[in-house]
Amino acid sequence: xxxxxxxxxxxxxxxxxxxxxxxxxxxxxAGGTDLLSLMKxxxxxxxxxxxxxxxxxxxxxxxxxxxxxxxxxxxxxxxxSNATIKSEYPxxxxxxxxxxxxxxxxxxxxxxxxxxxxxxxYFRQGFGILGQDKNGTSLVPKGENRFHxxxxxxxxYYVNASSLAPALIALGAKVQVxxxxxxxxxxxADLFVIPKSNSGRELSLxxxxxxxxxxVPSARGVKNATYEVRQKQALDxxxxxxxxxxxMKGSTVSSASxxxxxxxxxxxxxxxxxxxxxxxxxxxDLAAEVGKAAAQGAQxxxxxxxxxxxxxxxxxxxxxxxxxxxx
Amino acid sequence: xxxHHDELVEKSPRQSASGESGFSRRGFLRTTGATTSAIGTxxxxxxxxxxxxxxxxxxxxxxxxxLNINGKDQKLTVEPRVTLLDACRNNLDLTGxxxxxxxxxxxxxxxxxxxxxxxxxxxxxxxxQGKKIQTIEGLAxxxxxxxxxxxxxxxxxxxxGYCTPGFVMASKGFLDRNPNPTEEQVLKGLGGNLCRCGTxxxxxxxxxxxSKVMKGGKNA
Numbered sequence: 001x002x003x004x005x006x007x008x009x010x011x012x013x014x015x016x017x018x019x020x021x022x023x024x025x026x027x028x029x030a031g032g033t034d035l036l037s038l039m040k041x042x043x044x045x046x047x048x049x050x051x052x053x054x055x056x057x058x059x060x061x062x063x064x065x066x067x068x069x070x071x072x073x074x075x076x077x078x079x080x081s082n083a084t085i086k087s088e089y090p091x092x093x094x095x096x097x098x099x100x101x102x103x104x105x106x107x108x109x110x111x112x113x114x115x116x117x118x119x120x121x122y123f124r125q126g127f128g129i130l131g132q133d134k135n136g137t138s139l140v141p142k143g144e145n146r147f148h149x150x151x152x153x154x155x156x157y158y159v160n161a162s163s164l165a166p167a168l169i170a171l172g173a174k175v176q177v178x179x180x181x182x183x184x185x186x187x188x189a190d191l192f193v194i195p196k197s198n199s200g201r202e203l204s205l206x207x208x209x210x211x212x213x214x215x216v217p218s219a220r221g222v223k224n225a226t227y228e229v230r231q232k233q234a235l236d237x238x239x240x241x242x243x244x245x246x247x248m249k250g251s252t253v254s255s256a257s258x259x260x261x262x263x264x265x266x267x268x269x270x271x272x273x274x275x276x277x278x279x280x281x282x283x284x285d286l287a288a289e290v291g292k293a294a295a296q297g298a299q300x301x302x303x304x305x306x307x308x309x310x311x312x313x314x315x316x317x318x319x320x321x322x323x324x325x326x327x
Numbered sequence: 328x329x330x331h332h333d334e335l336v337e338k339s340p341r342q343s344a345s346g347e348s349g350f351s352r353r354g355f356l357r358t359t360g361a362t363t364s365a366i367g368t369x370x371x372x373x374x375x376x377x378x379x380x381x382x383x384x385x386x387x388x389x390x391x392x393x394l395n396i397n398g399k400d401q402k403l404t405v406e407p408r409v410t411l412l413d414a415c416r417n418n419l420d421l422t423g424x425x426x427x428x429x430x431x432x433x434x435x436x437x438x439x440x441x442x443x444x445x446x447x448x449x450x451x452x453x454x455x456q457g458k459k460i461q462t463i464e465g466l467a468x469x470x471x472x473x474x475x476x477x478x479x480x481x482x483x484x485x486x487x488g489y490c491t492p493g494f495v496m497a498s499k500g501f502l503d504r505n506p507n508p509t510e511e512q513v514l515k516g517l518g519g520n521l522c523r524c525g526t527x528x529x530x531x532x533x534x535x536x537x538s539k540v541m542k543g544g545k546n547a
Contacts, residue, residue, distance in 0.1 A: 003388075006384065033431050033446075049407070049451075094369055
């Protein structure tokens with residue numbers, strides 16, 4: 001790890017003042033579960049690290065009629081211990097529990113889960129976010145890519161690493177961001193972008209902005225579930241995730257949201273699959289059909305064709321899980 | 328690879344500022360290491376210099392910090408980049424927690440911080456100030472076994488033993504929160520620790536045995 005200057009401010013204003021407008025110079029430290037590894041690999045070599053865990057307003061979960069406000073530094077363990085998350089947001093609970101190491105859940109934060117860098121091994125080994133060689137050609141399509149995208153968006157072949165993003169997007173969550181020019185809000189779906197260059201970023205944040213909280217609309221009357229496929233049941237990154245949120249009108253679905261994780265550089269909205277559910281009563285047969293539709297349009301790399309079947313199954317199982325709920 | 332070699336010869340805060348005295352295996356290794364390599368060349372700031380540096384952010388040079396480990400305040404001087412694990416192992420002679428993957432994956436460095444299990448390799452020492460840290464060394468009095476350690480022995484829950492201190496601490500953290508677990512819960516609760524020798528069966532049995540022995544807070 002390269003030596004760095006360390007600061008632990010107690011106010012958001014102070015913290016923002018310490019950040020740089022240029023990426024790479026200053027890193028924000030919350031749980032550190034991703035940042036410390038990035039620094040040890042010299043993928044990140046910040047001159048300064050700003051610890052934001054001492055800023056009180058970034059912590060805590062508060063409930064209101066409109067929904068839930070989750071502070072950016074709330075740990076995954078605090079999230080899964082929250083009574084409202086347990087009762088009203090099973091898809092978030094399942095997504096957070098998918099981070100199946102207690103040690104990581106105890107340190108890792110909700111904001112950090114969204115802002116963590118992709119796990120792409122080309123990126124982690126120093127070939128840049130797009131995994132390119134000196135000539136600007138991506139090494140991924142012809143290389144080892146079995147954990148890469150099923151729905152790539154060239155030149156980006158990596159997959160978004162967030163465990164919570166699919167569930168948050170399906171539930172219509174928003175992210176509150178603070179920077180030198182004040183506060184703004186973006187839909188979680190719009191937090192993720194395709195990097196403009198090999199040294200670019202995959203977040204729509206500026207380098208001197210901090211995620212302060214995440215607001216999730218009330219999920220009363222919304223059946224929601226996550227199904228995650230991992231290679232190991234213990235600590236492992238998901239290979240494919242499906243999160244669903246179904247607004248119900250009696251026993252029929254009035255609108256559906258189906259979001260796929262870990263199959264594209266941003267979470268993927270399965271629009272064709274969603275529309276199949278509108279006005280329908282969900283049955284196991286329909287769930288299987290919707291699962292099939294969710295995998296349509298896939299453009300697998302030479303190592304990721306198997307993920308299409310995982311998408312079909314994950315979507316079907318997430319829907320069947322949601323079906324069991326009373327909502 | 329070159330990165331890792333760079334790191335080996337990089338200035339690293341090997342010297343102890345904690346007034347460590349007497350002979351120890353680690354001290355011996357460190358001394359012999361220092362005579363044969365570039366390890367141990369850190370230019371430590373004096374304590375006054377380090378304190379003065381704190382006002383305008385801390386580091387990148389070494390700064391004095393205080394860690395509360397096993398109920399005792401320990402003063403040491405480390406750079407901000409030093410992890411809790413390295414500070415314990417290299418500065419405080421607490422070598423029970425092991426540095427294996429050093430990437431927050433294997434669990435061999437597991438410690439308990441404010442009652443919760445953490446990967447000490449993935450916590451900065453400077454960030455662990457003000458927290459109650461428990462290491463395997465603080466689990467039982469010198470010469471005594473904690474019921475969890477005893478259960479590991481009884482159930483033959485280790486082979487090479489390298490993952491064992493981490494597993495014991497992960498088990499302690501788990502049992503503190505789940506005093507009466509099912510086997511399934513043990514399986515999930517220890518999901519953050521790896522054993523390359525594959526002693527998981529023994530570990531599972533040991534945790535279940537320990538949960539029975541510890542019931543009623545006996546020796547816990």
